[in-house]
Amino acid sequence: MKVTADTGVCVGAGQCALRLPEVFDQRDEDGLVVVLDETPPPELRDAVREAALNCPSGAITAG
Template sequence: MVTMKVRADTAVCLAAGQCALMLPAVFDQRDDDGIVVVLDEEPPAELHDAVRAAVLGCPSGALRVDEG
């Protein structure tokens, strides 16, 4: 079974919101500045492809996944 851990570097985040738009079950934005918040650090397997797509779509490169 493949596990996934989602990480966000809030210091790098540009608050573009692409991740939250693509996958609101896993990502959100803080109300005060729009910086990414990871809602589900270990999403279920059925969301892994969508998480990978959101990570690739992040314009700042603030998101990453560790898989094992």
């Protein structure tokens, strides 16, 4: 699995970082998403997919 985030689309809602802080964070200056782990371990894949589906702006891709 490869996780990416489009900061041009991100609205800084922070749902991903709240749901999965081991994979996502937010930039201090503007709250936009930061991917901490682009290739998360298998045990986090379902949670990452859920975070991507629940992203209000659709900025996260997990595939």
